[in-house]
Amino acid sequence: MKLSLTSWSFPACTLKEAAAISNALGIGALDVGLFYRSALSKEKILDDPQSAAAELAGLGVTIPNYYHLFGEGLGGQNLALPGTISQNAKDLKQVLTFADAANIATVFILPGIINPGQSRRDALAVSIASLKELSRVAEDFKATICIEPHVHSFAESPAIVTGLIEETGIRLALDYSHFACLGYRQEEVDPLVPYAAHVHLRQARMGALQTKFAHGTLNFPAMFATLRDAGYQGYLAIENVHQDYMDTLYEDVLSETITMRDCFRDWERGA
Numbered sequence: 656m657k658l659s660l661t662s663w664s665f666p667a668c669t670l671k672e673a674a675a676i677s678n679a680l681g682i683g684a685l686d687v688g689l690f691y692r693s694a695l696s697k698e699k700i701l702d703d704p705q706s707a708a709a710e711l712a713g714l715g716v717t718i719p720n721y722y723h724l725f726g727e728g729l730g731g732q733n734l735a736l737p738g739t740i741s742q743n744a745k746d747l748k749q750v751l752t753f754a755d756a757a758n759i760a761t762v763f764i765l766p767g768i769i770n771p772g773q774s775r776r777d778a779l780a781v782s783i784a785s786l787k788e789l790s791r792v793a794e795d796f797k798a799t800i801c802i803e804p805h806v807h808s809f810a811e812s813p814a815i816v817t818g819l820i821e822e823t824g825i826r827l828a829l830d831y832s833h834f835a836c837l838g839y840r841q842e843e844v845d846p847l848v849p850y851a852a853h854v855h856l857r858q859a860r861m862g863a864l865q866t867k868f869a870h871g872t873l874n875f876p877a878m879f880a881t882l883r884d885a886g887y888q889g890y891l892a893i894e895n896v897h898q899d900y901m902d903t904l905y906e907d908v909l910s911e912t913i914t915m916r917d918c919f920r921d922w923e924r925g926a
Contacts, residue, residue, distance in 0.1 A: 658919060659684035659719050659892040661855070664898055664908050666691035674714040676909075680916060685714070686892045690724035695721075701746055704753035711757050719890040720761045720828070720853050722788075723750050726836055734785040734802075735767025735778035744787060747792045747800070754798035761853045761889070763828035764789075766802045766810045766819065778809035779819065786823040800899060801852040803828040806836055806864060806901060813843050826852035830894070831873055832859035836901070841874060848885045855894040856915055864901040868914045875915070876922045891919065 662673040662685055670693040677685045690699050700723075711718060718819040725743050726732025732739050754762050766781045769775055786802070793800045802825055804810040810819060813834065820824060829851040834844045837862045857864075858871030882891075895911040896903050 656879070656888060656919075656923075657684060657719075657890050658682045658804050658916060659717075659890045660912065661686045661688070661722075661781050661892050661894045661896075663690040663722075663898075664894060664896055664912065665693070668693055670695075671714065674716045677716050680913065682893075682916065684717040684719055685701050686720040686722065686890075687711070687718055689724055693925060700753045701749045704749050705756050706710055708756035715802070717748035718757060718759050720892065721754055721757075721759050722763050722875050725764070729765065729807060730770070732853050733765065733767040733770070734789075735773065735782040736770050737781055740788050742786050744792050745808050747789050751793060751796035751798050751800075759798055761799045761801055761826075761828070763801045763853055766804060766808050768807060775809050775815075779815065782809065783819065783822045786819070786825050786926045789873075790823060790825065791853055799826055799852045801826040801828045803830055803833075803855070805833045809833050811837055811880050813839060816847060820841060820847075820850050827849055828853040828855065829894040830857075831878065832857050832864055835859040835862040835871070835873055836862065838862075841877065842876050848881050848887065851882070851885075851887055851889070854882065854887070854891045856891050856919075857896075858911070858915075865895065865903040865906060867906055868911055868918070875918050879919060879922050882913070895912075 660677045673693045674685050699878050768776045804816045810816050827850045830843050836859050858868045860872045892914050893915045895908045
């Protein structure tokens with residue numbers, strides 16, 4: 656297992672600056688996405704994926720993961736919205752062409768929300784159909800697609816996520832904090848680990864998607880061991896953020912990032 660940083664953790668930094676922070680911290684890997692000053696151009700990825708990939712070549716870091724949103728915000732063109740499968744499949748071909756050209760191993764997308772007029776079951780059914788089609792698209796590419804179950808999606812419980820995996824075979828960008836925030840115990844999330852293609856790290860507790868490392872309930876040495884014992888060999892992306900979503904505005908992102916880095920390194924040395 657190796658560490659990475661998420662570029663959106665540092666909203667005031669350019670992509671080059673975020674990459675420099677990753678290198679300065681001895682991590683040397685950076686997840687990229689479509690947010691803040693470090694944002695990639697979605698328009699360029701969809702129109703000219705090879706050129707978009709070439710722009711990443713000089714960053715001097717490994718790029719393990721790209722976070723793609725098909726539409727605007729959580730609702731736009733989301734996977735549970737009827738009528739979006741064709742356009743999303745078309746877009747995904749371009750996204751995966753970009754990922755392969757940039758040597759990005761995983762692309763994570765969101766499972767979808769409960770749209771107007773839907774029940775949770777309705778959203779699940781549409782998302783299953785979407786993911787089956789997107790998985791067929793992904794068969795022609797090296798990059799692995801995965802979903803991140805998150806607060807405010809229809810997939811807010813380990814049981815729902817397990818059902819989604821069973822129906823589609825989809826892999827996960829696994830983030831324990833979204834489940835901890837909703838009151839699930841860490842041991843209830845552990846069975847999802849074998850399906851992880853990418854992992855996010857940040858401290859959380861019930862009612863708080865993000866909190867200071869010392870104030871949260873997630874046991875990270877136990878999490879690292881669970882991942883190792885399941886054979887996980889991918890990246891662990893440290894994802895402390897400074898944004899309005901879920902009131903995640905009040906932690907010192909750099910200090911929390913270093914604390915998480917040191918927690919993993921201490922565990923790794925002992926292991």
